[in-house]
Amino acid sequence: MSGGGEAGVLVQALPYIRQYRGRVIVVKYGGASMINEGLKAQVIQDIVLMHYVGIRVVLVHGGGPEIDALLRRLGKESRFVRGLRYTDGETMEAVQMVLCGKLNKDITALIENSGGRAVGLCGIDGATLKARRLQDEGGEDLGFVGEIEEVDTALLDALLDRGVIPVLSSVALGLGEDAGRSLNVNADTAAAKLAAALKAEKLLLMTDVKGILRDLADPGSLIHTVTLAGLEALKEQGVLSRGMIPKADCCALALAGGVKKAHIIDGREPHSLIVELFTDRGAGTMVSLN
Amino acid sequence: MSGGGEAGVLVQALPYIRQYRGRVIVVKYGGASMINEGLKAQVIQDIVLMHYVGIRVVLVHGGGPEIDALLRRLGKESRFVRGLRYTDGETMEAVQMVLCGKLNKDITALIENSGGRAVGLCGIDGATLKARRLQDEGGEDLGFVGEIEEVDTALLDALLDRGVIPVLSSVALGLGEDAGRSLNVNADTAAAKLAAALKAEKLLLMTDVKGILRDLADPGSLIHTVTLAGLEALKEQGVLSRGMIPKADCCALALAGGVKKAHIIDGREPHSLIVELFTDRGAGTMVSLN
Amino acid sequence: MSGGGEAGVLVQALPYIRQYRGRVIVVKYGGASMINEGLKAQVIQDIVLMHYVGIRVVLVHGGGPEIDALLRRLGKESRFVRGLRYTDGETMEAVQMVLCGKLNKDITALIENSGGRAVGLCGIDGATLKARRLQDEGGEDLGFVGEIEEVDTALLDALLDRGVIPVLSSVALGLGEDAGRSLNVNADTAAAKLAAALKAEKLLLMTDVKGILRDLADPGSLIHTVTLAGLEALKEQGVLSRGMIPKADCCALALAGGVKKAHIIDGREPHSLIVELFTDRGAGTMVSLN
C-alpha cells in the first residue's frame, strides 16, 4: 500500500474519531473472538486504538465455555430448573474463579502488554454492581444467580478519568440475604446497564452472527439499521432467532437508559470493532432510538 | 463494661491513631486467619477500623492451601525441582483462579459488606508488579514463578487517595519471555516490596506463630523487639526456625527499602491487628532498623 | 482488661464511626465540663477522637461563669431589664475578652496539644455570624445583645476541608446601627443555627443535667428519645423545667433547619461525647424529627 494510501485511511477515520473522542463506549466481549487467539489479539489492538484516540472504553466480558470446561474438569454435574442451570455454591465458586481469576486477568495482561493501561475488576470492586437473587418465573430458586439492582459508576469514572481501561467480569455483590457474597449476573445485561449508567455513546455487543438477518438463511438480508420500534416489530413478527432475542432486549435496555446507539456486531470478522467505529462500512446491525 | 470503660479504651487508642493516620500500613494476610471464619471476620473488622481512623491500608494475600485444594480436585499431579513445586501452565492457571478469582474477590466483598470501600487487584492491574521468571539455583526452570523487578504504585496511590482499600493477590505481570503473561510471585516478598515502594510506616506479616521465640519450646521466650542487626545475629546463631527465616528476610527487605517497622504477628489471636496497632500491649515481634 | 476486650470495644464502635465519618457534628460545649479540669481534658480527648475517625467537628462555646467572674473583679455592677442583664459597652468588652481571648484560645491550645489541629474563631471572623441588636419584648434596649440573622459557613467549610477543628465563641458581627461592632449572642442558639447552616448530622448540647426527665425528682425517668412533636407536648404539659425550655427550643431550631438529630447530654459524665456517639448505651435525650 502506498504511503498516501496508508495516510488516507488514517485521515478517513478523522470524522469518526471526532465524534467518539471523550465519549464512553461499552464493549461486551464474548463468543469466538474470546476463544480464537488471532481474533483475541485483534480485539486487544482495537481496544487499545480506541483508547488512544480518546474514547473512554469499558470492556465487559462473560465466559460461558470456559466455565463449562472447568466444571467438567471438576466432575461437577449440573442440575437444571426449567431449563436453566442451577448455580449452587460450588458452581458459583467455579464461575468466579474463571471469570474474575482467569479470563479477566488474562485480558488485562494482554492490554497492558499492548500499551494500554488496564485494571481488571468485577462488580464487587467498589460495589460497582449490586444484585439481588433472581427468582425463577415459577418461584423456584436458581441459586447464586442475581439481577442487577444498583450500578455505582464512581470507581469506573475515576479510572476512566485517569486514562485506564476498566475490564469487568459479570460477577456482582449480593444484596439482602446474599449481602457480602457474590452473585453471577448475565454479562450482556451487565454491559447494557453499565452503558446506561455511564451515559455511553454506544454499546457494542460482540456476537458470533452477522447481525440481525431478515432471513436467517440469507446473509445478504442483514438489517444494517433499525429503530427501537422496528426491532420490537421484528420480534413480534418472529424474525428474531431465539438466540437474538436476548441480544435485542439488551439493546432496548441500553437505549431506554439513554445510550445513543447499540450495535450487534460480528466478532468473527477481523478487527470488527475498528471496522464498525472508524470506517464508512460499519459492521452488523445498529439499533437507535428513532 | 462501664461506659467510661469503653470510652477509656477508645481514648487510649488516641496516641496510636495520631501516629498512624495518613500513613501507609501494608498487611500481609495469610495463614489460619484466612481459613478460620471467625478470625477472618475479625481481620475484616480490623482492616475497616484501620481505614476509618485514617490509615492508608493495603492488604496483600496469598493462598497456598486453597491452591493445593483445587489442584487436588483437578487431579493435577505436581512435579518438584529440588524440593520446589514446578509451576506449569495448568498450575499457574489454578493459582490465578484461586488467588485472583476466589480469595481476592471474597475478601473484597467482605470489606465492602463491612462498610469499607475495597477494590480487588493483582499485580497485573495497572502493571503494579512486574516480574521476571525466577531461575532455580541449579539453573533449572521452575515454570511460571517470578521474581518482582518493578513496582509501580500509581494505581494504588490513586485508589488510596480516593479512600479505597486495595486488596492485592500475589500474581505479577511477566517481563521478557513472559511479556503479556502472568507469573506467580511470593506473597510475603510482594508485601515487603510494595511496603517499600509505598514508603509504608509499617509492614504487618500475619503468621501462625507467636512471633520470634528465643526457645521454640517456650512461648514465654518471645522476643518483643529486635533490630535488623539483632535479627541477623539470631539467624546466624540458628535461633530462627526454618519457617521463620523467609519471614525475617521479608522484614529485612522492607526495612532496607525504607519501611519504618516490620512486625511478625500471630494471626491466630483475636483482633491481632488492632491489638498490635492500638493498644499498649502490642503483639508478636517488632523489627526496626536500630 | 484483656487485649481482645480492648479490641472488642474498638470494633463495637465501627458501625457508629461508619455512620458519622465525613459528616458534620456541632458540639455546644459549656457547663461543668468547661470548668472541671478533669472533665475538660476528657472533652478535648473526645473531640480529637471524633476528628481522628473522620467526623467534621465544630465546637461552639459560651462562658457565662467566667464572664461574671471578670465583671466582679472589675467591680462592674449590672443593670437588669425585666430580669435580663443589660449589656453596656464595658460589659460587652468583658464578654469579648473572656470568650474570644481567654476561653477560646485556651481550648484551641489544648486541642493543638492533644494532636488535633484547631483554629479559634468567633462569629466576626470571616463574617461567619452576623447579628442585629435584639429588641426586648417590651421594646426596651438590652444593649449589645444580638440575634443571629446571617450565617456564612465558607470559612468553616474551608477549615473543615483542611482537617481543622473550628472552635467558635458566641460573638457576632453587628448589622445595621452596629455595623463594624461586635454583639453578644446566645451560644446555644449560635450552635443550633450553625448546625443547620452546616447541614450537620447532629447537634450535641452539653449540659449539667441527665437529659429530659419525666419527673425531675427521679433520675430513672430519663426520656431517651423523643420526637419534635413529643417535645412540644412535653413543653405544653409543663414537664420541661425552666432551664430545659431554651435547650429544647434549640433542638427544635436545629431540627427545623435540617439537622438530623439533636441531643441533650450530661457533660458531668466522663467522656460523655464518646459514650453518646460510639457506644450502644448513648447518653441523655435524643430529639429527632419523627
Added chain:
Amino acid sequence: MSGGGEAGVLVQALPYIRQYRGRVIVVKYGGASMINEGLKAQVIQDIVLMHYVGIRVVLVHGGGPEIDALLRRLGKESRFVRGLRYTDGETMEAVQMVLCGKLNKDITALIENSGGRAVGLCGIDGATLKARRLQDEGGEDLGFVGEIEEVDTALLDALLDRGVIPVLSSVALGLGEDAGRSLNVNADTAAAKLAAALKAEKLLLMTDVKGILRDLADPGSLIHTVTLAGLEALKEQGVLSRGMIPKADCCALALAGGVKKAHIIDGREPHSLIVELFTDRGAGTMVSLN
C-alpha cells in the same frame, strides 16, 4: 481635584502595584495609629486597598497600653525582674484577653466592615507560632514570656490563598514545660519572624517616630534608606535611640531571614501605609540588604 488629576494619582500607583501584587507584605500595627480613632480608620482603609490590589497582607499587632489599662483596672501590681515585667499567670490571662479577645477581634470587625475579608488569629491557632519560655540573662524566670522557636505558615498560606487577611496577635503556643499553654511574645519579633517564614517582600513596622534620624533633634535629618551594614554602623556609633534599637534589630532579623526590605514608618502620618507603598515620596526609613 480634577478628574484627570484623580485618575493621574491612580495611574501613578501602577508601577508600585505591579511590583507588589501577589507578594506578601507583613504590617506590624501598633502605637498611636492603634489608639487614635481617625488614624485607625485610615490604617484599615490602607490595608483593604493593599488587599484589593492583590497584595497578600498579614497584619500583626501587640497592644501594650491596653494591657496596662486592664491590669490597672484589675488592681494588679507588677513585679519587675531587672527592669522587665514579670508575667505571672494572672498577667498572662490579661494579656491574652486584651490581645486575642479585644484588640484582635475589633480590628477584624473593622476590616470586615470595610469590605475586606479578615480572620483574627493568634500564634496558637493552627500552631502558627510555637515558643519556649524565655530565660532572663541573669537566669531568672520572667514568667509566661516566650521566644518564638517554630513558625508554621500553613494556616496563613491557606487563608491568603482564599483571599483572606490574617490578623495576628502576639500570643504563641508553649513548648516544653509550657506545652498546651500560651506564652506572651514580642509583637515586633513575631512580625519579623513571620515575614521571614512567609518569604515576604516587605516588613512595615508602624511606629510613633519619623523613622531613623541622624540627629534626634532635627526631623530634617531623616535617613531615607540604609543598608544592613549601615544600620549596624549607626548602632555602633550610638546614633540609634534606645527605643529604635529593637526596631532596628527586627529589621535585621527579617532581612537575614530573606525579606527584601524592612521599613520603619511613622504611623502618626495620615495613610502612612499607602504613602509608603504607592507614592513616589515613600515614608520613614527603608532598610535593605545592600
Added chain:
Amino acid sequence: MSGGGEAGVLVQALPYIRQYRGRVIVVKYGGASMINEGLKAQVIQDIVLMHYVGIRVVLVHGGGPEIDALLRRLGKESRFVRGLRYTDGETMEAVQMVLCGKLNKDITALIENSGGRAVGLCGIDGATLKARRLQDEGGEDLGFVGEIEEVDTALLDALLDRGVIPVLSSVALGLGEDAGRSLNVNADTAAAKLAAALKAEKLLLMTDVKGILRDLADPGSLIHTVTLAGLEALKEQGVLSRGMIPKADCCALALAGGVKKAHIIDGREPHSLIVELFTDRGAGTMVSLN
C-alpha cells in the same frame, strides 16, 4: 499634591474597587483614543489598573480608519450596496490583516509592556464568535459580512481565570456556506454579545462624543443616566443622533442579555475609563435596566 491627598484619591476609589473586583467588564475600544498616541497610552494604563484591582477586563476593538487607509494604499475601489460597503474577498483580507494583524497585536504588545498579561485574539480563536453571512434588507449580498450567531466563552473564561487580559478583534468564524472562512462583524455588537455571554457587570463603549445629549448643540444637556425604557423613548422622540442610534441599540442588546449597566463614554477625555469607574464624577451616559 500632598501625600495625604494622593492617598486620599486612592482610598476614595475603594468602594468602587470593592464593587467591581472579580467581575467582568467589557470595554469596546475605538475612535480617537485608538488613534491619538497620548490617549492610547492612557487607555492602556487604565486597562492595566482595572486588571490590577481584580477586574476581569475584556477589550474588544474594531479599526475602521486603519482599514480604509490600507484599502486606499492598495488602490482598492469600493462598491456600495444601498450605502453599505460591499466586502469582497480582497476587502475581507485587508480587514483581517489590519484588525487581527496590526491593531490587535500592537495593543497586546502595549499592554504586555505596561505590566499586564495580554493575549490578542479574534472570534476565530477557540471558535469564540461564530457568524452567518448577513443578508441585506433588500436581500442583496454584502459579501463577507457576518451576524454573530454563537458565542463560546470557554477560551476567554480560561484566560481570565489565568489573569490574562483578552484583546479581541471583530472577526468571526463563518457558519454554513462560509464554514472555515472568516467574516467581518460589527465591533460594537460583538462587544455587546460578548458582555452578555460573559455575564459582565458593565459594557463600556468608548466613543468620540460626550454621551447622549438632549440637545446636540448644548454640551450641558448631557443625560447622565437613563433607563432602557427612557432610551427607547429618546429614540422615538428623535433625540438620538444618527450615529448614536447603533450605540444605543448595543446598550439595549447588552442589557437584554443580562449585563448590569452599559455606558457610552467619551474616549477623548483623559483616562476616561478610570474616571468613569473609580471616581464619584463618572463620565458620559449610563444606561440601566430600570
Added chain:
Amino acid sequence: MSGGGEAGVLVQALPYIRQYRGRVIVVKYGGASMINEGLKAQVIQDIVLMHYVGIRVVLVHGGGPEIDALLRRLGKESRFVRGLRYTDGETMEAVQMVLCGKLNKDITALIENSGGRAVGLCGIDGATLKARRLQDEGGEDLGFVGEIEEVDTALLDALLDRGVIPVLSSVALGLGEDAGRSLNVNADTAAAKLAAALKAEKLLLMTDVKGILRDLADPGSLIHTVTLAGLEALKEQGVLSRGMIPKADCCALALAGGVKKAHIIDGREPHSLIVELFTDRGAGTMVSLN
C-alpha cells in the same frame, strides 16, 4: 481497500501512537504545503489527527511569499544590507499584517473547521517570545529584525493542557530599545527554540526538498538518518546545499536544547506529517543526537 485492510493500517499505527501520545511535537509549517490548497488541506488533517491521538501539537509558521506579494502590491521597494532585506517600519507592519492577521488566522480557522480546537498567536501574546534587535555582522542595522532571547511557554502549556492547538507566527515582543514594539524573527529558529523550551519529542521542519541528499542530482541518495556529528561532517564536506545549511543549523539548535529528534521532511508529499509519524516508511531525513 478491504475493511480488514483499513483496520490493519490503523492498527499498524499503534506503536507510533503509543510512543508520541502525551508528548510535544513542534511542526514548522511552510513552503509549498502552505501555498498549494490541496496540500494545505492535508496538513490541516494531519495536524488534527496528531491532536486526536493525544499528541501536544504546536504549529509554527512564517510566510515569506505572501509578505513579498503584499509589499509588491503596496509598491514598497526594498533596501538591502549585505544581501539581507532591511526591515523598516512599513515593512514590519506588512510582515505583521500578513503573518499575524492573514495566514495565522486562516490556518486557525481551517483547524477549527476540521474539528480541532486552535488558537492563533504570535510571540507577543503572553510574551511567549522576546527578542532583541539583531546586529548585522558588519554592525549595520537591519531594522525591525530580532533574535529570540527569552521563551516563556506558560501560555502554550496552559493551552495544550486544555486540548488546544497553538498556531504561532514568527513575530516577537521587542526588548530594550524596542520594548512594546514587535520584531520579525526567523520562523525556523522560533520553532527550534520553542521545541527546546517545550522539551519537545520532535521538531518537524516542512520543506520543499526530499531531505538531505548526498548528491543533489540523485533523489536516491537521500540520507534517512544522521547524527548531529554526522550532520556537522556533511556541512564541512560541503554536501549541504546553501538552502539546507540553516535548516541543519535549526536541527542542531533543537537537539542541543534537549529535543529528541529533528526531521527535515518534504512538504510536497501528500500527508507527509502522518507518513513520517505513523507509518514504517518515515519521510525525509531524521537527525538525532547520536
